Amino acid sequence: MIAVEQWTGASALLLRQAMRASVREFASRLGISARTITKWGKSPATVCRPETAQILDTALSRCTREEQELFRSLLAGVWGESASGDTERSSWAAPCTVISHKFLPVYLGEQGGRLYAAGAVCVAGPGGLERKTLLARHPSARSSTVYVYACGVAVVHLEEHHRVDTLTELAVWRYRTYATDPAWAGDCVVRLLEQHAAPDKRDDKATPCPQYVLSAYELRDASWTGASLDTALHLLTTPSVLVNRQDPAHVVPLGAGAEDAKFRDGWTHPETVRFGGGVSRGVAGWSGVAYHPQPAERALTMSQIVDLELDAQALWALSSHVLHMVESGEDPVMPPEFGWRFLRGAYVRLTTARPTETAQHRVMREAILSTSELPDRLRAAQDALRDGNP
Template sequence: MIAVDQWTGEEALLLRSVKRQSVRQFAEGLGISPRTVSHWRENPARECRPHMAQILDTALSQCTPDEQEAFRVRLAALRGNAVGQFESEDAQPSPCTVISYKFLPVYLGQHLDPLFAIGAPRPPGPGGLEQRVLPGEHRTAHASTVHVFACGIALALVEEHKRVRSLTELAVWRYRSYMTDRSWAGQRFSRLLAQHGSEAVHPSPDPEYVLSIYELRNHSWTRAGLDTALQLLTTPSVLVNRQDLQNIRPLGPGVEEAKFREGWVHPEALAFDGGASRGVAGWSGVSYHPQPDERALTTSQIVALELDVQALWALSSHVLRMVEEGQDPVMPRAYGWRFLRGAHVRLTTARPTETAQHRVMREAILATSELPDRLRAAQDALRDSNP
């Protein structure tokens, strides 16, 4: 039995990560308010009170053996203790090849109707969203497309192949390219709307964020180094200084080396396996290392899920933003609260044909994105305004 001498928010969040639960699910399982979990995220170093520590002790004791082992290993890494040191002695920064997928969504509502009408049909993804595809025409990317969803979301998908000397180099490129990619996506959306007769959009379309998927290809890491590399790919902010967005730079010499040496893990990132393959889902992205095994989860399956997840995130954000601005959110009847309820059920319910690998990946992405909670909140807001 694992014993935690002193629970803090960091250890509590680590427990949530190994259980692969959303904030709401974790809070309900502990019998506490979701706001308490949010407080842990805001102040992870704060010590838990005795009664809360007892609740967490009980929750840990009720975990499966695999969850307890994952908690033990991650807790040791979090505290800088040596676990399996013989496996990680040689883990260090190394050149690698990655395929980067960037998702840039924005809500445009009925302005997208002309684009949806001319787009090439694409089969619905896991969320059941109707979508069509137009060329992206990104000048330097390996491939790019614009996905137009019937619910009013335009999403630019950019595929780029990168060979880098270190993950720090990749992290710097990632953040430096975000501003230019957002600008490109906004301009591409505007050109498509103008070319096909849609009314001008004010202000101009501007995706609020970029989510990334990284498929790790050629590298020299063994098991321990591979796990750390996937963690760093998912949460690259620990490698760079982002105080000045116009001058993103490495944190300093030796930072990446130290992360590999200690077997660094992020307390809120969720690992998922796909047979011999391995992956990690986090708030800002997903990393995946596929193996040449026909039974393994494919990157295309992860991309298909994220297309629907990011479209629904942008849609629910639009609804919740109207509420924050003091407006009654109004959506076309076909895309009101019942539509969000249906998407929520499709994304969170296992299918008879779904493999265990796919289920674990889906649950990890949904838990780290916290999309289910946002969909519920948006449903409630729309139900109040449009019963």
């Protein structure tokens, strides 16, 4: 019996071709409208709804052996793979579009106040943190923004668009730019501080360069489906398996065929968590998040993931500052309005489901928070502040 992992308009039309049925005949046999079949012809990449996929599965199971074999060969001829997803391709490399979102946080403390005062007001994120924005000028990013939080943290957000032929190509770019982007982000924040400083405060010591970088990737225009799509998302989340990092200053791809082998074997990272809904899929890991939305369904938007990551990175930088003081033997001290009660409120807002929250959004939020270990870090920083400032 042939099994189709993911029915699209294109594969549904191939079934009609194998059954040698007209549009009206095919619609009648499936019990759907002819208009739906016409829409498949106009949008062949559209993924069918679960109930429609069930109808197509049933129709395929009732086909004659000859019709099933013809469908199998038609599908293999178009997609280069069998209906069950078993590959016969010599290479898994496939062009795709990836939108990269980098987050580079830094704790500024009192210095952040002048940037916050100069920023443009923006809507608070899921953590409920007050924040404003300032424009940055990254030399190659599609957009570059500095989010300044009232609690003394700045998060530099870089959005970059790439059309690549292989995921290895993207992995090499990622590591090479990670060697330079933190320093650029630090210099950017310093320039903004100098720009908005009072004349007698121009000699403040330089802001340290952000050290921790996390990315979120939106995968678009990809031809992978089923298990191969899962592999692609895992490779986006943990690209270290595609490159040689022995010389950090000159990261290079692994030998030829490394990426193909991961796809062939169905590689997944054991410490990642999957999320999504319907046919939209996402993977969250320690160093990144990857998401492939399907526009044909009511999926999560990438902006929702970015909003969560911005607040998560800001709270990570804030809690890291508190825990660093403890590790250095200092009593952690924060302004009262950003003390342990502030962290407790942020923790509750991030970890508690809202009445209007969809199931997809809840699963995404839980996956990102669990892999980042932010909740544990917030509790530790909260306890440290409460013990030092009862």
